[in-house]
Amino acid sequence: MSLYRTFDSADLRIWLSTQITLSTQLGGKPEEWSIKEVSDGNLNSVFLVHGLDSSLCCKQALPHVRVAPDWPMPLERALYEARYMRATEAAVTGLAPKLFHYDADLFLLVMECLSPHTVLRSALIADQVTPGFSETIGQYVAQTVHTTGWTTRPFEEGSRLLADFAGNTALTRITVDLILNDPYRVCTRNPEPEPALLSAVEALRTDRPLHAAISRLQNIFLTCRQALLHGDLHTGSIMLHERDVRVIDGEFATMGPIGFDCGLYLGNLALHACAAPQKMPAMEHEMRVFWAAFAEQFQTLVSQGGGDVGGLLEDDAARLTMVQDMLLGILRDTAGFAGLEIIRRTIGFAQVADYSLCPDDAARTTARKRALEIGRTLIMSAEAIESPDALFALLCPSPATGAPSLT
Amino acid sequence: MSLYRTFDSADLRIWLSTQITLSTQLGGKPEEWSIKEVSDGNLNSVFLVHGLDSSLCCKQALPHVRVAPDWPMPLERALYEARYMRATEAAVTGLAPKLFHYDADLFLLVMECLSPHTVLRSALIADQVTPGFSETIGQYVAQTVHTTGWTTRPFEEGSRLLADFAGNTALTRITVDLILNDPYRVCTRNPEPEPALLSAVEALRTDRPLHAAISRLQNIFLTCRQALLHGDLHTGSIMLHERDVRVIDGEFATMGPIGFDCGLYLGNLALHACAAPQKMPAMEHEMRVFWAAFAEQFQTLVSQGGGDVGGLLEDDAARLTMVQDMLLGILRDTAGFAGLEIIRRTIGFAQVADYSLCPDDAARTTARKRALEIGRTLIMSAEAIESPDALFALLCPSPATGAPSLT
Numbered sequence: 184m185s186l187y188r189t190f191d192s193a194d195l196r197i198w199l200s201t202q203i204t205l206s207t208q209l210g211g212k213p214e215e216w217s218i219k220e221v222s223d224g225n226l227n228s229v230f231l232v233h234g235l236d237s238s239l240c241c242k243q244a245l246p247h248v249r250v251a252p253d254w255p256m257p258l259e260r261a262l263y264e265a266r267y268m269r270a271t272e273a274a275v276t277g278l279a280p281k282l283f284h285y286d287a288d289l290f291l292l293v294m295e296c297l298s299p300h301t302v303l304r305s306a307l308i309a310d311q312v313t314p315g316f317s318e319t320i321g322q323y324v325a326q327t328v329h330t331t332g333w334t335t336r337p338f339e340e341g342s343r344l345l346a347d348f349a350g351n352t353a354l355t356r357i358t359v360d361l362i363l364n365d366p367y368r369v370c371t372r373n374p375e376p377e378p379a380l381l382s383a384v385e386a387l388r389t390d391r392p393l394h395a396a397i398s399r400l401q402n403i404f405l406t407c408r409q410a411l412l413h414g415d416l417h418t419g420s421i422m423l424h425e426r427d428v429r430v431i432d433g434e435f436a437t438m439g440p441i442g443f444d445c446g447l448y449l450g451n452l453a454l455h456a457c458a459a460p461q462k463m464p465a466m467e468h469e470m471r472v473f474w475a476a477f478a479e480q481f482q483t484l485v486s487q488g489g490g491d492v493g494g495l496l497e498d499d500a501a502r503l504t505m506v507q508d509m510l511l512g513i514l515r516d517t518a519g520f521a522g523l524e525i526i527r528r529t530i531g532f533a534q535v536a537d538y539s540l541c542p543d544d545a546a547r548t549t550a551r552k553r554a555l556e557i558g559r560t561l562i563m564s565a566e567a568i569e570s571p572d573a574l575f576a577l578l579c580p581s582p583a584t585g586a587p588s589l590t
Numbered sequence: 591m592s593l594y595r596t597f598d599s600a601d602l603r604i605w606l607s608t609q610i611t612l613s614t615q616l617g618g619k620p621e622e623w624s625i626k627e628v629s630d631g632n633l634n635s636v637f638l639v640h641g642l643d644s645s646l647c648c649k650q651a652l653p654h655v656r657v658a659p660d661w662p663m664p665l666e667r668a669l670y671e672a673r674y675m676r677a678t679e680a681a682v683t684g685l686a687p688k689l690f691h692y693d694a695d696l697f698l699l700v701m702e703c704l705s706p707h708t709v710l711r712s713a714l715i716a717d718q719v720t721p722g723f724s725e726t727i728g729q730y731v732a733q734t735v736h737t738t739g740w741t742t743r744p745f746e747e748g749s750r751l752l753a754d755f756a757g758n759t760a761l762t763r764i765t766v767d768l769i770l771n772d773p774y775r776v777c778t779r780n781p782e783p784e785p786a787l788l789s790a791v792e793a794l795r796t797d798r799p800l801h802a803a804i805s806r807l808q809n810i811f812l813t814c815r816q817a818l819l820h821g822d823l824h825t826g827s828i829m830l831h832e833r834d835v836r837v838i839d840g841e842f843a844t845m846g847p848i849g850f851d852c853g854l855y856l857g858n859l860a861l862h863a864c865a866a867p868q869k870m871p872a873m874e875h876e877m878r879v880f881w882a883a884f885a886e887q888f889q890t891l892v893s894q895g896g897g898d899v900g901g902l903l904e905d906d907a908a909r910l911t912m913v914q915d916m917l918l919g920i921l922r923d924t925a926g927f928a929g930l931e932i933i934r935r936t937i938g939f940a941q942v943a944d945y946s947l948c949p950d951d952a953a954r955t956t957a958r959k960r961a962l963e964i965g966r967t968l969i970m971s972a973e974a975i976e977s978p979d980a981l982f983a984l985l986c987p988s989p990a991t992g993a994p995s996l997t
């Protein structure tokens with residue numbers, strides 16, 4: 184018999200009171216704890232528990248999509264999120280909440296409560312961020328992919344990660360459908376586009392050169408298993424308070440192309456700039472800060488060697504050349520996946536709240552059309568990108584000229 | 591307590607007599623069966639059992655390398671060979687022996703006995719092959735990678751294969767060490783090269799541009815998980831009789847780059863041509879037959895669609911373009927892995943018997959030097975190859991000019 188049941192605050196209080204380590208950590212008596220549900224994502228319930236001495240965040244998987252109860256979703260995603268946190272925790276201390284406990288029967292994670300942190304997307308919308316926050320995200324990606332890739336560890340470790348995460352198919356199916364396919368086909372999951380956007384949406388459905396370029400990215404996503412990805416690194420998966428920036432919500436973790444994590448993050452910064460064009464310079468600054476931090480850290484860490492890839496390279500210069508080749512490949516993948524993310528968050532399922540910044544419908548339509556153009560251009564140009572500057576120019580085209588044309 | 595024990599013929603006879611299906615299939619009484627050990631590979635024991643009605647081939651993993659008893663080797667490789675045979679059997683009926691039974695305690699496979707087949711390498715050395723045998727191998731590779739890749743099946747199936755084979759690290763470690771590293775470094779596993787070859791071997795150990803190109807191939811081998819590979823597709827893993835050609839010995843199976851299987855096969859044909867230069871035209875013919883059969887079948891099968899990669903492509907022309915792009919990538923990987931195989935089988939552990947065709951020491955040294963040059967050129971030129979003809983020109987350089995130079 185399964186021990187799983189969906190918790191409300193009362194159930195959680197009772198359960199926590201039976202967990203000696205956790206209840207001691209909280210401090211005080213169970214009836215003195217305050218428990219608040221803060222679920223705002225699409226999938227899970229999240230409770231913040233404040234005791235007399237400390238606080239905990241409890242995240243439980245539901246057997247369905249939280250915002251769409253008729254869409255079933257296997258509970259095992261909580262297991263993969265726990266595995267992801269454990270596989271990366273040594274590499275990202277202070278860049279992610281600490282996982283204290285995972286309950287395999289309840290599909291429940293108990294982790295560090297981030298307080299008074301807010302979700303980056305909301306902070307951006309409220310214009311309450313300390314510039315430069317993207318440096319931490321760049322470091323985070325470099326640290327996680329370094330600790331889980333093939334260049335600095337014996338391949339047996341990467342093989343174990345392949346085995347441990349290959350089963351996370353329920354969430355990878357979401358990526359495959361929602362990011363890599365749905366926006367480009369008729370599909371009941373797609374919300375009805377606003378009338379002014381209809382022709383742009385229809386154009387994406389019949390755009391054969393675009394579909395060919397997307398097929399290439401689909402192939403990269405599924406075949407190119409470079410490192411363990413977060414898999415859902417958008418601005419809603421990041422919490423911050425002043426200079427303390429943390430990545431949460433690793434339930435989409437899968438071995439995949441490093442440019443996927445980078446592309447989702449940069450794509451979401453670009454979306455914000457589309458919704459609020461006056462913030463384009465600030466977003467471009469964040470993109471540059473992200474990439475500089477990522478590339479520098481990746482280069483430092485990966486050129487240390489120690490893995491089966493590059494093991495023959497004896498001098499630093501040779502390893503550096505290899506790492507720079509890898510970075511160029513990651514940069515190109517980043518462009519493609521950023522383009523896919525921008526389009527899916529504009530017309531697909533789970534659109535972004537950033538568009539609420541648009542003052543009126545007309546401005547929102549303009550912003551969305553612009554996002555679709557930027558997305559398409561990124562996807563079509565990805566393979567030819569030669570430098571980070573070229574990527575930023577595509578992500579943040581100057582408003583006067585619009586998205587760079589393809590010809 | 592483990593039930594495993596290493597079988598001799600007597601043990602095998604007793605065990606088979608307890609297996610109703612198998613002993614009925616053999617026919618006659620156990621004492622009427624003839625059992626012959628035919629182990630000639632490096633790793634396992636193989637027995638052929640002839641009953642009154644039919645024959646069986648029994649292959650058992652030993653806890654060590656058969657030819658190097660002090661080199662321990664996990665028994666689980668037999669499990670991966672059985673999994674590989676099952677994962678591919680529907681796609682390669684008649685191109686591989688049928689697996690009748692796998693015993694998980696004994697790490698023992700019972701399969702169709704191929705008779706009067708001989709191992710392709712021996713048949714080549716004895717000059718007893720029917721030309722065109724490589725057509726079957728091309729079809730075999732196309733069928734196996736089609737049935738296990740991402741283009742014609744939902745990605746969940748490929749993910750299951752990733753999980754099922756990621757644990758085959760003991761044999762993948764052999765590939766990583768023996769093919770991708772050892773020939774280019776000082777290592778006790780490498781046999782002492784003949785004096786006349788010493789400077790060529792030393793040159794490979796200090797050849798930095800070569801090491802950089804090999805690092806790229808190491809990266810491809812470990813990150814590019816396109817399909818389930820046989821993983822050891824040399825001419826010793828093929829048995830044939832007239833036009834009946836079968837692939838055996840899938841214990842190195844792993845998800846990896848399709849060009850790895852192609853490269854090992856073509857590399858072994860090229861090795862044979864190096865050892866017996868008068869057979870170069872015949873080997874070039876086989877290479878062309880292999881690639882034509884592989885490419886045609888791959889194109890036909892993969893452009894059928896049905897998988898998550900390319901699912902947006904609605905017309906045949908678009909899918910064909912995608913498949914041709916894939917084929918070009920496979921062709922380039924094939925060149926690189928062929929080069930690695932040629933070098934490792936010439937100076938590394940587990941060299942090929944083909945060199946016994948050389949009439950004397952001087953001829954053998956010439957043949958080996960030539961092989962090393964061809965191998966190096968393939969590795970260095972792989973990325974720039976544009977057509978199958980360009981690959982064949984590198985694999986079979988005209989004897990007058992020697993290996994094409996790199997400048």
Ligand SMILES: Nc1ncnc2c1ncn2[C@@H]1O[C@H](COP(=O)(O)OP(=O)(O)OP(=O)(O)O)[C@@H](O)[C@H]1O
Nearest residue numbers: 223224225226227229240280295296297302431432
């Ligand atoms: N460690 C934490 N500390 C404080 N609050 C948190 C923590 N983790 C999550 N939260 C809050 O709970 C919300 C939902 O968390 P999370 O994004 O992990 O859930 P989700 O349902 O998986 O979301 P998604 O649909 O984006 O996958 C976050 O937006 C945040 O407000």
Ligand SMILES: Nc1ncnc2c1ncn2[C@@H]1O[C@H](COP(=O)(O)OP(=O)(O)OP(=O)(O)O)[C@@H](O)[C@H]1O
Nearest residue numbers: 630631632633634636647687702703704709838839
């Ligand atoms: N199905 C079969 N029918 C007849 N003979 C077979 C069959 N399978 C294997 N053999 C014989 O047994 C020998 C060893 O088999 P196989 O190559 O599978 O073993 P191995 O020890 O794994 O070799 P390797 O070192 O190449 O990995 C073959 O060369 C062949 O002579």
